[in-house]
Each structure stands twice: as structure tokens, then as C-alpha cells.
Amino acid sequence: MLSIVSGYFLQPLVSGNKDAINTIVTIFSILAGFLIAVITFIGDPGLRGWKELQLDKRSAQAKLSRHRMLFHLYLLTLALALAMFLVPETYITTQLWLERFFVGSATFVFLASFSLPRSLSALQMERYETALAEQLPDFLKEQGTTGEK
Secondary structure, eight states: OHHHHHHHHSHHHHTTOHHHHHHHHHHHHHHHHHHHHHHHHHHOOTTOOHHHHHHHHHHHHHHHHHHHHHHHHHHHHHHHHHHHHHSOTTOHHHHHHHHHHHHHHHHHHHHHGGGHHHHHHHHHHHHHHHHHHHHSOHHHHHHHHHTOO
């Protein structure tokens, strides 16, 4: 809802403002590159064994699907920016709606991007815990399972 409202009311801020459009395009280009790195990182099986990989398969697929969708939304935002430059200025109504969709899309995708650090941190902690469990000495594993300290 916020993206629809911002697309409608903030459109005048980007209309004819090539610097604002270029700034948004630059930001989303960088975010798209970062997201590809995150997708690659999530898809890496790391040091885990086959049992852990099998158990985590659904979770990894869900995360990859969400990040792929976000990447496509980045590309859609960039495509709208390109369309704004390609549509002749004589098509005023088309230009107006492209700008509205561009601002709305940029707002939505920017807000959705705030989940990336949390997702990446959770993934890192999962990998850390797995590596720790694999390297934990046997006598500590036994103490942990019996409740002794």
C-alpha cells in the first residue's frame, strides 16, 4: 500500500529529474549485484553432510525463491527506468504512469531489501553452529547430551 501511495504522490519528484532516476538506478544495480552474491552464498552447501543438506533443502529452496523474486523485482525497477528514457516525451500519459510505477516499484523493493541482512545473518549463524558442532570434541558432546557441566 505504501508503494502505491508513494508511486502516486512522489512521482513529481522524479519527473524530468535525471539525477534522481540515475541515483535510484545505481542503487538498484548495486543491490542486484549484492543479491546475486547472497543467492550464490545460500546455494553453497558448505561443510555440511548429506543428512543436514537433505534436512535443510526445503529451507534453502524457500530462501532462494524469495531472493530470486527480489532480484527480478530489482530488474523490473531497472526496466521501468529504461522505459522512462525510451518513451518519447510526447506520450505524456504513458510517461506519467511509467514514472508512477517506477517510484512505486522502487519503494516496494527498497523496503523489501531490509530483510536481506537478517536473512544473511541467520544463514551465517546456521553455518557457524554446524561447523562448531562438527569440530566440538567428543567429550564435550557427551557432556552436552547428559546435562553435566
